Amino acid sequence: MSAEEKVVLTHGIMPLPLGESTRPIPEDAVYGAGYVPGIPRLGIPALRETDASLGVAYVFGLRKDGATALPSGLAQAATWNPALVRKGGEVIGSEAHAKGFNVLLAGGTNLMRDPRNGRTFEYFSEDPLLSGTLVGNAIAGIQSNHIISTIKHFALNGQETGRKFVDVQISDAAARESDLLAFQLGIEIGQPGSVMCAYNRVNGHQACSSDYLLNQVLKRDWRWKGFVMSDWGAVPNLGAALNGLDQQSGAQLDPAVFFGDTLAQAAAKDPAYAKRLDDMNRRILTAIYANGLDRYPARPGGKIDLKANSEAALETAKQGIVLLRNERGVLPLARTARKIVVIGGYADSGVLSGAGSSQVHAEGGAAIKVPLDGGPWSAFLSEQYHGSAPLAAIKAMAPQAEIRFRNGRYPSEAVTAAKDADVVIVFGTKWTTEGIDQPDLTLPNGQDELIAAVAAANPNTVVVLETGNPVLMPWLDKTAAVLEAWYPGARGGEAIASVLFGETNPSGRLPITFPAAMSHLPRPELDGLATLETNFGGDAPSPDAKLTADYNIEGSDVGYRWNARKGHKALFPFGHGLSYTSFSATGLKTDGKQASFTVTNTGQRAGATVAQLYLDSRGGQTKQRLVGFSRVELAPGESRPVSLKIDPRLLADWSGNGWTLPAGNYVFALGDSAERLGPTVSTKLAGRRWSD
Structure with missing residues (x-):
């Protein structure tokens, strides 16, 4: 790459007619969320990007072609069915590819820390295991179409009020055991080509310029090889490059195009920027070639099986x-x-x-x-x-x-x-x-x-x-x-x-808690809601405006974990869902690493249930965690053995430089929900430590 070529892939535009901010839209662009030009001399394809997790978005009505609308993220999560969520990813990815897109801005992973969050419907759940497992499968489905999927919004993007300047306060341990663990699991399962960083601040730093999130957690500890793209309008300055950001998206929405000529000039003068710029390109190219964007080019006018995709949307809705x-x-x-x-x-x-x-x-x-x-x-x-x-x-x-x-x-x-x-x-x-x-x-x-x-x-x-x-x-x-x-x-x-009418036996289970009262929330008043005007952009009303959200209140005990810690009873708890038949789960055996049991349909109708395995306590103290689940379909009277592997991170604490599993007695139980647990089984585990 020449010096000029090295800043081609590091920034992009919104290829839309946006009034005075409009740049000429390249001929090979498609109306969508983003466009990053390629480098024809080197055979590097352009990146054509579209929203989102629920289908190919309609971008202000500028495209008239339409797309299959999957149910919301919450509806998908309520299926507790990773294979079905993966199928949904395949549907969205196939339609995106057929419309000429090769990057999908999907993979919403943020946990529901506040049920009033306007984007809760896009995300999956309040639990790191459920969210991470499902988003990883969604991403795998998307990328099976030879396009890049993001995972987003990294991280702790828990509210829309003041979303571009709200400062989330949380300890490293609490973050690693909750929201970050959901992202970590999703990345391990789905291997997304890109991570999209969030608008909000985390412990004083913009998420898209957070050395802690991008360099320390994502790239050092998790050894992730893809590239970090910004959310649109989330780049504060050039220094974000040194703090781990690889690509500036929708640069018209930022104060300046930091990752173009300005970055090239910095790289020419400063070895730190020069080294960083090479790494930025290496990461973007890794995602491009790992997903075959060059070998399987996306072009508008591809074939779409609308009938099959519609049936996938229907089945997801039924199960959710x-x-x-x-x-x-x-x-x-x-x-x-x-x-x-x-x-x-x-x-x-x-x-x-x-x-x-x-x-x-x-x-x-x-x-x-x-x-x-x-x-x-x-x-x-x-x-x-x-x-x-x-x-x-x-x-x-x-x-x-x-x-x-x-x-x-x-x-x-x-x-x-x-x-x-x-x-x-x-x-x-x-x-x-x-x-x-x-x-x-x-x-x-x-x-x-x-x-x-x-x-x-x-x-x-x-x-x-x-x-x-x-x-x-x-x-x-x-x-x-x-x-x-x-x-x-x-x-x-x-x-x-x-x-x-019973043509479908309901099998959905809540992926989030329905609280019984607002007073049961960690923050009964949403930070900033009383004082800030409604503002889609989420910008600060003045340069010195401050807004803080204290997530250390609940720490890693999000949703049902918070209720277990405080003794609150939900209106409807996490994992709850009824059926037109009945089920039993018996014979639980576990050594803390694996668990086995038998699920039986004890009713008169065929149907599906979700077997849920929880850690109930550790060392005599309440520490509720979902540690395994399996959706099981059974005929009347049918029984089936189920075995689950328990990820030790769900039982452990983050110690600052790795995971610590305290020695002691671990108590497990099967449950119909987080608040309706069956007989407990305890096992003693030896203490140990390990790093990611």
């Missing part, structure tokens, strides 16, 4: 729906139900999706768009619904029934209709988006009051939730059943109907 409550066995609904009333949630038109850079459109666009009230980002952040109408799917399941729809705008109208029905199905929706956190966990626009009124009028009220976060349910005890459908994607309406 969680049956939270089912009193008196009201579900599954009989197909002979005489009168059914469906209320609210635009159920006559489609299913809700989350917004921001992960937004996906089917060909033809959204079924419904509800724009924000003003603001420069209102068109980008409109509330959108995929065109898979639950009402139509319900009618198809019960063709002999009298089925009526009420939009729920007037509770009195909904109540009148509910009184005359055999069954009422109320859809509760909560739209969430990148860039904006939720103020609380209620359902907006009076929906909690609507559900309460309808449930009081008819005891056979079933609530279907389409949400991107946990929600409180003040009406819960009045309802007969509750389904959490998340944002269920391109075929969501059909998936919901399939579960409601």
Whole structure:
């Protein structure tokens, strides 16, 4: 490489018409999130980048080709099915490649430290083992198409409020045992070509200029060989290169193009920058050639199997729906139900999706768009619904029934209709988006009051939730059943109907805790929410503005671990999910390294369960950890042996320069959830230390 060529791969643009900031869009670019020119003289391909984890994003509506919308990250995680999540990655990767992209900005891994985070729907869970396992499989599926996947947002990107300047305070040990462990597992399993660093600060330093995160943890301790790309608009200065950043993405959004001529000049004068620049290129080229971007070039106009991809989205939605409550066995609904009333949630038109850079459109666009009230980002952040109408799917399941729809705008109208029905199905929706956190966990626009009124009028009220976060349910005890459908994607309406009528036996399990009260959270008030104006960019209101989020409060005890430590009982705990059949898990044996047991379908229907193995205590002290899981499908009366390998890092403490496993008694249990554990089994483990 010549000196000029060495700064070609180190920075890129957004290849979009962006007003005064627009640069000429290269002929070989595709409308998308990013473009990094190649070096034809050396046969190095350009990098054409697109969002995101849920499908090929629609980028402001500039491309009209459409894509398959998978269910949200939470819905995928609720399957607890690594193979299915990998299949979803294959779907997204194949469509991206066929549209001419060779880099996918996927792999959302951040743990849910605050349930009000606007991007919770994109991510997988609150647990490092579950998140790391699933994201690793998603990345492996994506990269099987000879494109690069990122893993993001590295790291501790726990809120959107003030996202570009909030300073996360956390100890090294707490980070390594929680969020960083999720990333570490995901990298080990998926081998992503790139890591995308986050907007936020960590212990005083921007994540994209954090020597601790990028040089010490990622490159030194984990010995990772790929390249670190910035998030768009997350590069503070040239010094980020020395602190481990390899590529400046969407450089129009930064104060300057630091990794172009400025970097070249620094490298010409300073041996440290010269050495770093060579390493930056080496890492980018490693990712390019390891994933075959040169040998399997992505070109627009490739063949897409839309039918097969649609079926993958449907199956993911079915497996991800969680049956939270089912009193008196009201579900599954009989197909002979005489009168059914469906209320609210635009159920006559489609299913809700989350917004921001992960937004996906089917060909033809959204079924419904509800724009924000003003603001420069209102068109980008409109509330959108995929065109898979639950009402139509319900009618198809019960063709002999009298089925009526009420939009729920007037509770009195909904109540009148509910009184005359055999069954009422109320859809509760909560739209969430990148860039904006939720103020609380209620359902907006009076929906909690609507559900309460309808449930009081008819005891056979079933609530279907389409949400991107946990929600409180003040009406819960009045309802007969509750389904959490998340944002269920391109075929969501059909998936919901399939579960409601029993064509699909629900097998989803919660990947996050639904807290019983806001006071149970480590931070009952979201940092900055009361004082900062809503700002999609997340920029500081002034150069000296400060915002701190203290993650040392809970440390590594995120979600269900926090509840176990504090003795809180969840509204619905991590791992919870009901079925139309029943299961037992018996005969647990473990030496702390492996575990074996038998799972049996003790009911009358075929179905799937998720066997969950937890560390319950260590050395006599509560230390709850998910240490293994397996989704098991069984016919009625069928039994199957299950064996799980236990990663010792899940049992250990980070000591500062490695892992320490204290000698002592370790107590394990199988559970239907983090709060419903079976008989315990204890084993003594010898103490030991090791490094990554």
